[in-house]
Amino acid sequence: MIKKNLEAYVFLIGSIAIIFLSIILKYQDGAVYTSIFNIRVSSLYSCPIYTVFKMPCPTCGLTRAFILFTHFKFIEAFRYNAGVFVIFPYLLAQILFQIIEIHRTNNNINNNKLRKLNLYLLILVGVLLISVWILKLLHVLPII
Amino acid sequence: MDENNIVEEVVEANVIKKTNSKAIIGFVCGLVGMFCCFPVGIIGLVFSIIALKESQGDEEGKGKGFAIAGIIIASISIVWQIAVIAIFGPATIDFIKNPNAFMPY
Numbered sequence: 001m002i003k004k005n006l007e008a009y010v011f012l013i014g015s016i017a018i019i020f021l022s023i024i025l026k027y028q029d030g031a032v033y034t035s036i037f038n039i040r041v042s043s044l045y046s047c048p049i050y051t052v053f054k055m056p057c058p059t060c061g062l063t064r065a066f067i068l069f070t071h072f073k074f075i076e077a078f079r080y081n082a083g084v085f086v087i088f089p090y091l092l093a094q095i096l097f098q099i100i101e102i103h104r105t106n107n108n109i110n111n112n113k114l115r116k117l118n119l120y121l122l123i124l125v126g127v128l129l130i131s132v133w134i135l136k137l138l139h140v141l142p143i144i
Numbered sequence: 145m146d147e148n149n150i151v152e153e154v155v156e157a158n159v160i161k162k163t164n165s166k167a168i169i170g171f172v173c174g175l176v177g178m179f180c181c182f183p184v185g186i187i188g189l190v191f192s193i194i195a196l197k198e199s200q201g202d203e204e205g206k207g208k209g210f211a212i213a214g215i216i217i218a219s220i221s222i223v224w225q226i227a228v229i230a231i232f233g234p235a236t237i238d239f240i241k242n243p244n245a246f247m248p249y
Contacts (some may be wrong), residue, residue, distance in 0.1 A: 006194070007169060010187070047181040048228035059180040
């Protein structure tokens with residue numbers, strides 16, 4: 001059953017994991033920490049694009065934006081990456097979509113319309129994320 | 145020519161032979177992994193390997209090219225991210241600046 005719905009399960013678990021992680025992590029003093037043991041995690045990873053080219057990639061600041069967004073700090077989240085206002089609802093929609101898709105596939109119901117709608121949503125999110133990135137590069141939106 | 149044969153031919157001609165969706169996901173994830181912070185290349189590699197295995201079982205091998213391209217691109221994106229983090233990452237820079245902090249004894 002999992003093999004039959006592999007993509008749906010990956011997207012479902014991935015979406016839940018991203019939202020769950022952004023809830024349990026916290027952002028303070030310019031670094032990301034775990035809520036429980038207060039372990040600093042942001043020093044372990046950096047954006048390769050920013051490290052080499054000294055310019056932000058489309059997803060730069062998204063981790064911090066997600067953490068702040070799930071802690072209801074919307075203005076700060078907007079400053080780090082405005083794309084969070086598009087991606088967060090998309091992830092919530094993904095959870096719903098994938099549950100419906102798994103249910104429909106198990107009952108041998110045609111999923112083509114649902115998949116098409118999901119694809120259009122993904123393209124829309126991608127275009128909006130790139131638009132936010134271009135606005136950042138043009139300094140219309142802040143680069144942090 | 146028999147009418148049934150004509151109908152069968154038309155139906156066969158109109159059958160859309162779709163590319164394996166896992167191959168496309170793998171390819172796209174590998175490509176996105178090259179240009180963003182998140183290590184989505186790993187997801188791309190996993191999907192591409194699964195798609196390649198599935199296409200080997202399929203007679204027409206639909207999506208085999210996508211799967212191979214996905215494996216190559218995802219591998220490059222993973223190596224690129226690991227290399228950059230290993231060479232220029234904050235942990236390495238901290239270690240270069242102050243090696244004693246990492247080896248107290």
